[in-house]
Amino acid sequence: MTGTPSEPAQAAASGDATAQKAFRTPIGTHDLAPPESDRWVALMGAFIGLADRAGFGYLQTPIFEDIGVFARIGEGTDVVGKEMYEFFDRSDRHLALRPECTASVCRAFAQHRPTTPWKIWYQGPFFRYEAPQAGRYRQFHQIGAETLGTDDADADVEIIALAADFFAALGLAQVPLVLNSMGDADTRAAYGEALSVYLQRRVGDVDSEDRDKIERHPLRILDSKREATAAVAAEAPQITDFLSPTTAAHFERVREGLDALGVSHEVDPKLVRGLDYYTRTTFEFRAASLDAAQDTICGGGRYNGLVEALGGPPTPGIGFALGIERLLLACDAEGVFEVPTQRAEVWVVDIAGGAAARDLTHDLRSVGIRADRAFDDRSMRAQMRAADRSGAEIALIVGPDEAGAGTVTVRPLRRPDGGSTDEPQRTVARTDLLGTLRTVFDALNAAAGDTDGSHSSGLD
Incomplete structure (x- = not known):
């Protein structure tokens, strides 16, 4: 079927975003997104x-x-x-x-x-x-x-x-x-009849918004939040007397x-x-x-x-x-069950081209560690800011020197409870990384009072 394109279609084809409708969620619905x-x-x-x-x-x-x-x-x-x-x-x-x-x-x-x-x-x-x-x-x-x-x-x-x-x-x-x-069923029928008789006598005292329920669904009167109706319901027969x-x-x-x-x-x-x-x-x-x-x-x-x-x-x-x-x-x-603030345990900072970040995040995830990284070859400073925002407890840093030597710098950022840490950073061989992470996580958990090892369980 052919014909003249509509104005929105023409706008979309020409890339004129200002002419397109800005769609929003329907009334009574909402998007659910992180965090x-x-x-x-x-x-x-x-x-x-x-x-x-x-x-x-x-x-x-x-x-x-x-x-x-x-x-x-x-x-x-x-x-x-x-x-x-x-x-x-x-x-x-x-x-x-x-x-x-x-x-x-x-x-x-x-x-x-x-x-x-x-x-x-x-x-x-x-x-x-x-x-x-x-x-x-x-x-x-x-x-x-x-x-x-x-x-x-x-x-x-x-x-x-x-x-x-x-x-x-x-x-x-x-x-x-x-x-x-x-x-x-017999209880409900007998009670419904007794309640209807009572409500018919008090119909003038029931809020006008609730009166149609007396004939249609009298039990709904009992859970009305309207003040006048609630006062009538308070004096109504009780279903427990009909059990x-x-x-x-x-x-x-x-x-x-x-x-x-x-x-x-x-x-x-x-x-x-x-x-x-x-x-x-x-x-x-x-x-x-x-x-x-x-x-x-x-x-x-x-x-x-x-x-x-x-x-x-x-x-x-x-x-x-x-x-x-x-x-x-x-x-x-x-004030309970708050929004989680941590999506990563380990953040990989790679200023040597990105290959190390690609490989390390994959390897860490495969053993159960929540690991993430930045993209687009960002600066060291920008990647460290991203690591801080992520809530990660440890940053793994790979620069040109580490990439050439096959090493990784392990820098503790915070304890599992969000507090600061005095744990020193260390540079280790890639082959020794998991063992080092286990040691660092144990020290951070101990400093935070997390003795059950609930963090970095993938290393257990």
Whole structure:
């Protein structure tokens, strides 16, 4: 197909950059780049280590599914009714970008029928069309864990303890756990009826923004942040008064287990969670350091019945999801889990043509050392500035004299804790470099009080 080029195309062809549109990220999204992305990688590593030790394997599901998968989370919820990104593809299939992952996990279980208990964790982007604010994006990111195939209350304890251990590993101390039970389907139905009757009597006292929920999804009234609605909710019937003996015993076992593991918690009868699939245990971790409107950094619960709704056999499940963006806001508020400042342990400074830097960085990386270099034949001064900015603990210097003699000058720059060092520089043969680095790292670690040898482990 031929025709007259558009103005942007003509501008691109002529190299006229000023005529081109300056594209930016869509509203409610953001780019993730170093050094903040290093923090995300470290956060993921901390979670993966805990999940792996607890026997959880990684599950990755598509970022879009048949819209029916997510319709099961609640037709009356804002997530389904107002916030989902849905579309028809070129074959006229009705699809949606995933707004959460539990429904996808249950769809995967129903499809593949794995051996139970099936313990998995996941991570990735999710999508909801809502007003962006601090810690809330239209494309946001979550980590979660799920256990399917057991109704044992101890599985609830294990899931909740995994989240609590993760927060502790990040250094968070102000994340209280609140807990409740939704009972079974009969409990929820009886409670929903009693709550609706109560709310109909108090409809005039409910904030006008929440009144439509009384008919559509009355349980959503209970977690409204609006002052008038919250006052009405405070006097509402409590779901714990509707629990059957079986569900009450299950809830008590969960509480006993958390106490045994030292996971402090409090019961909040108004905690019902917004999605329709929750049964029995529900819980939230709330960051006391954040504003109340955005303080929930992790939420979850049991969802017995969701797998059947997606075509699978009767299968109980329990899990949680936590938002990475909001979690990091809580870390910032508490001053913990800061952005890593070091990307290299060793920086190679080469003023003899660059070949030594090319070869040395490759050799050091092959034995597990984080090594980097400058490019473009920069001056000694410029390369040393780059070494300092990198946070590297050691500079390896190769000038014309070292290149001719087959040697390297090893110059300690700082201790692993970032403090200054009095370690002298030394010139050694290339063949003796790794042994020398081991000695220098040991001395720097000792001076910094790092006796576990956590730095330069590739030399061990």
